[in-house]
Amino acid sequence: MLLLCLFLLPCMMTGHLVIYIMVTIFVTISYAPPKIPVHYIASGISANSSALASHPLGPFWNLRLEDSALWNQLQHIWDRQNNPILKGNRTGMQRRPKGQSLKEIEDECLSDCLSNKCSVPRVNDFNSMPEQIRAFIKSMHCREYPFLINQPGICQRKNDSSGVGSPTLLIAIKSQVGNFENRQAIRETWGRSGLVRGDFNKKGGLVQTVFLLGRQDSSTGPHPDLSNLLGLENEKYGDILQWDFRDTFFNLTLKDLLLWRWLQQYCPTAAFIFKGDDDVFLRTDALLDYLQKRVEEHKIWRTYTNETVMNLFVGDVISNAMPNREPSMKYYIPESFYKGVYPPYAGGGGMVYSGSLALRLQEVSERVRLFPIDDVYLGMCLNRLGLSPIHHPGFLTFDLPGTDRNNPCAYRSVLLVHKRNPKEMLTLWKQLQNLPAQC
Numbered sequence: 001m002l003l004l005c006l007f008l009l010p011c012m013m014t015g016h017l018v019i020y021i022m023v024t025i026f027v028t029i030s031y032a033p034p035k036i037p038v039h040y041i042a043s044g045i046s047a048n049s050s051a052l053a054s055h056p057l058g059p060f061w062n063l064r065l066e067d068s069a070l071w072n073q074l075q076h077i078w079d080r081q082n083n084p085i086l087k088g089n090r091t092g093m094q095r096r097p098k099g100q101s102l103k104e105i106e107d108e109c110l111s112d113c114l115s116n117k118c119s120v121p122r123v124n125d126f127n128s129m130p131e132q133i134r135a136f137i138k139s140m141h142c143r144e145y146p147f148l149i150n151q152p153g154i155c156q157r158k159n160d161s162s163g164v165g166s167p168t169l170l171i172a173i174k175s176q177v178g179n180f181e182n183r184q185a186i187r188e189t190w191g192r193s194g195l196v197r198g199d200f201n202k203k204g205g206l207v208q209t210v211f212l213l214g215r216q217d218s219s220t221g222p223h224p225d226l227s228n229l230l231g232l233e234n235e236k237y238g239d240i241l242q243w244d245f246r247d248t249f250f251n252l253t254l255k256d257l258l259l260w261r262w263l264q265q266y267c268p269t270a271a272f273i274f275k276g277d278d279d280v281f282l283r284t285d286a287l288l289d290y291l292q293k294r295v296e297e298h299k300i301w302r303t304y305t306n307e308t309v310m311n312l313f314v315g316d317v318i319s320n321a322m323p324n325r326e327p328s329m330k331y332y333i334p335e336s337f338y339k340g341v342y343p344p345y346a347g348g349g350g351m352v353y354s355g356s357l358a359l360r361l362q363e364v365s366e367r368v369r370l371f372p373i374d375d376v377y378l379g380m381c382l383n384r385l386g387l388s389p390i391h392h393p394g395f396l397t398f399d400l401p402g403t404d405r406n407n408p409c410a411y412r413s414v415l416l417v418h419k420r421n422p423k424e425m426l427t428l429w430k431q432l433q434n435l436p437a438q439c
């Protein structure tokens with residue numbers, strides 16, 4: 001019996017092995033990689049160059065290229081153009097100067113950017129798309145718009161008591177020309193520029209607020225001409241940044257891009273940036289405390305690693321969101337424009353990130369196609385940097401539960417609430433100034 005087993009065992013094992021090999025061979029033979037019709041050649045490389053290995057016809061690193069969606073297609077082109085392996089040794093592997101990639105690719109467009117002569121990317125159902133996405137597609141190659149109002153010196157201005165030039169926290173608020181009341185309420189409450197004390201930690205920091213505006217006058221729609229009033233407001237407060245593009249929902253991403261460029265040029269040493277809407281309430285003092293803690297942690301961390309850049313990005317993080325496919329909705333994104341899940345992003349109303357990260361976002365944004373939803377675009381740029389936004393439960397973009405809204409004590413653990421009109425901002429501000437001790 002034992003002997004029989006000893007003889008049978010090797011036979012069975014060999015049998016299994018033969019079956020395995022046959023299956024493997026069969027699978028290998030029957031598998032054909034997907035074919036793409038054109039042999040893509042990255043710019044600047046001759047197909048004959050013997051110095052370079054030819055790259056495969058099948059896109060093995062991205063098997064699921066969504067070539068039926070415009071954004072994915074355009075992004076794929078940039079990804080290949082910016083891929084150091086595909087690009088080869090054209091420049092002796094030198095790092096190219098910053099900003100050149102975008103310039104090279106779209107030079108011919110940029111000069112015609114504002115005159116609307118540049119060719120519109122082709123997309124099949126263009127004419128059946130809603131007006132706002134069509135307007136976006138027509139101008140999505142264009143990201144340079146001139147200033148109408150600039151504040152070149154604002155980050156060096158505050159130099160009195162503290163002696164420090166650059167702000168600890170730059171508050172950048174997306175506003176619209178007509179929202180005078182929101183801006184004023186913010187200036188009088190949580191967005192007051194100057195030295196601000198922390199909530200617990202009395203150290204606080206220097207706060208500087210700016211408002212980000214596009215153009216809204218008779219040339220961009222049925223708008224009353226408020227430019228003189230805006231000019232007066234800016235004369236008094238000197239905190240308006242305005243660029244010459246139509247201020248629409250799908251153009252909001254431009255405000256982020258242009259803010260980053262402005263930061264790079266005029267305010268590169270700001271420690272942190274809060275970017276938000278003009279209908280939120282921010283507990284600036286509590287945020288300063290929070291940021292102070294992060295800075296201290298980073299200092300400790302730095303002694304163990306060589307990580308000198310602080311990559312902080314905090315907000316109300318939304319993961320695995322899908323594009324909205326309901327054509328009547330504000331956020332509608334057609335399938336022929338974008339396919340896929342959105343990367344994790346900080347949504348609605350406000351988020352805070354470190355100044356050094358803002359400069360990195362500026363750089364990487366030159367390799368990411370414009371996307372009409374600004375929060376998602378920020379998520380895409382972070383994703384490219386290999387970073388994720390950090391979720392903080394104090395960012396209440398969907399507000400407090402109804403019963404807590406009028407209870408000042410409930411705001412103790414809050415950093416941001418959405419949404420509050422100017423009157424509510426003033427009331428809440430007053431209540432939070434004298435919080436009862438039992439809170």
Ligand SMILES: *[C@@H]1O[C@H](CO)[C@@H](O)[C@H](O)[C@H]1NC(C)=O
Nearest residue numbers: 041044045046047048049050
């Ligand atoms: C490749 O080399 C052949 C023969 O030398 C030449 O005819 C052809 O034009 C070259 N192709 C490219 C893309 O340079």
Ligand SMILES: *[C@@H]1O[C@H](CO)[C@@H](O)[C@H](O)[C@H]1NC(C)=O
Nearest residue numbers: 051088089090091092093094
């Ligand atoms: C790239 O080109 C430079 C100069 O032509 C050469 O010295 C270098 O070895 C090349 N590098 C690679 C990785 O081929």
Ligand SMILES: *[C@@H]1O[C@H](CO)[C@@H](O)[C@H](O)[C@H]1NC(C)=O
Nearest residue numbers: 156157159160162163164165
């Ligand atoms: C700010 O203050 C410092 C020290 O008090 C001084 O050295 C510096 O020149 C000032 N900067 C500006 C722009 O006024």
Ligand SMILES: *[C@@H]1O[C@H](CO)[C@@H](O)[C@H](O)[C@H]1NC(C)=O
Nearest residue numbers: 135136139245246248250251
């Ligand atoms: C964005 O602004 C540009 C420049 O004013 C304009 O041509 C374009 O139509 C705007 N896009 C949207 C989606 O409104």
Ligand SMILES: *[C@@H]1O[C@H](CO)[C@@H](O)[C@H](O)[C@H]1NC(C)=O
Nearest residue numbers: 301302303304305306307308
């Ligand atoms: C940090 O950088 C220094 C000098 O550049 C190097 O000697 C050291 O090994 C680095 N330490 C770590 C943890 O990478």
